[in-house]
Amino acid sequence: MAEPRVSSIDGKLAEEFACPCHVEEVKEKMAAFAKSHASAGRRVVLITSGGTKVPLESRTVRFLDNFSSGRRGASSAEYFLDSGYAVIFLHRHRSLYPYTRMFSSVNMLDVLQFTGEDTSSGCQVVVNQQLLPNIAKVLKRYREVKDGQLLLPIEFSTLSEYLHLLKAAAQALSTIGSKAMFYLAAAVSDFYIPASEMPEHKIQSSNGPLQLSMKMVPKILSPLVKDWAPQAFVISFKLETDASILLDKARRALDTYRHQAVVANVLDSRRGHVVVVTCESQAELTLTEEDVKNNVEIEERIVSNLTSAHSQFVTQHLG
Template identity: 40%
Template sequence: MESSFEAYFTPNLPFQSEIEAFVDLQSKLQRPLAVVASGGTSVPLEQHTVRFLDNFSTGRRGAASAEYLLQTGYAVLFLFRDKSLQPFHRHFEGFAAKPAEFFALSGNGRWELDSALLTSVMETGVLQYRQVREERRYLPVPYCTVYEYVQYLQKVATSCARLGRAVVMYMAAAVSDFYLPFENFFVHKTSSDEDLVLRLQRVPKCLDILHSAWAPEAFLVGFKLETNMDTLLERARQLLERSGAHIVIANTLQERHESVWVVQHDRQERLEKASPEDELERQLVASVVALHRSYWQDNESWNQR
């Protein structure tokens, strides 16, 4: 990895010991483990950060997928952008935006919630959340910058390497393609003293490094988002060939809630929402889990590639 990128790494990464203990436990219990990366990454443009570059992502796909993976019996390490959506909590979105509107002081001086606002999806979410926390099957790890993201990914992937093929790396985060090296921090103004010119460099390609170095045996799921359907599948296939990912999930920005493509080397499958109430991630996760099982248990057909 480029040293100008690694220069941003911190010597004291939080959650290191939690990550190790969590992976240890899943290894001991022989649980399949999914590492779900979710949300956008930020790229600071100053040392005392006021300005930054960001990638738009609510974290909805990652958070929903993590929930279905947990329901399927996987342990999930959820590497997510601070303040983006989280599994289970995501059903409280409107509530989280305006909490003071949901409370009332009852006659006897007790604080109550407007129970009409608590849906069955929220109730189920709370119960499932408690369960996976009690079973120690779920660990959320928040990041903010692209540097924290890559450093966590390295830590998590190398910790998981001993689980071999039992691991899915579900790389749904919207990772910045570019960053501003320290040496470019001072802004360059043109002679007009009006324009600001930023010269950005390429962020290391994490999928490639996961496959070649950090977690070579893990089942690697890449994601490809495009705004143009005409080039989507071609670009997804390019990513698959280049990175060493086992499958690539491809979708357009416009259709992201309605349909996705699951792209493999020799085939591709289009998944659609079954009904307006359904979530696309339910089918997406079912498809990924089936492919992961075949990879994990039937090495032969995957090894031929």
């Protein structure tokens, strides 16, 4: 396979975003994971999940963030695993995680109880399954995934870490061609302050009102599609608060970046309605009241739609 071309984004990443020292080691781990599962006949999906934070000081006390909890990425990972994929889960530190995300609102000390005598050496701790009714089923599935080495978690915290790790992931997965999918569900910052322009110490409120001048984050989707993983199946996400501009922006993204699909959703209805937009079609995915009663999640519908599209994509490339 030909070496990826060097894009202008590569230079910008090197100049303005500090590269974590562990990136090369993580890249090798992702490449080995992808190669092993592709050899076993599995497809591999890289899921990005959670928000990115942008520091305002070198010795960071304050930073800009967004509302993303990582719910969509974590739940989607489970449905991809159920669909036979191996998953690289590139997620924000402390964002929601596959399987444990179901219990994120539970205080674990409230669901644990002692059996036998309450002594430091003689008691045992068990789970109150009335408070966690699905814990046995979830634990069983998690153990299957872990024993099968089907899930590779990779953490990031800052915007800089995310950008470098996504580039490393793209280059690692490029070795498996069309069997690779990128499901870019992370809520990535649009603006940042270059390290060279950041104050070293905490910004002092005694200096008066704060004025910030921020640069646009480089659009990493373009080099991912064109240079780093040109044979992969790539899905981006588009979230807006104004429904009237959503589909136009989704189609414009497809025209600009030439990837395979955009999952478009509006903030207020994102958990029950999305539109999967491709160059040839658009599919509206909606949960009914009955679906909601039966605990169906919109991510199950999204993953089902995209795995089918990926199958067609792989067939076209192999043909």
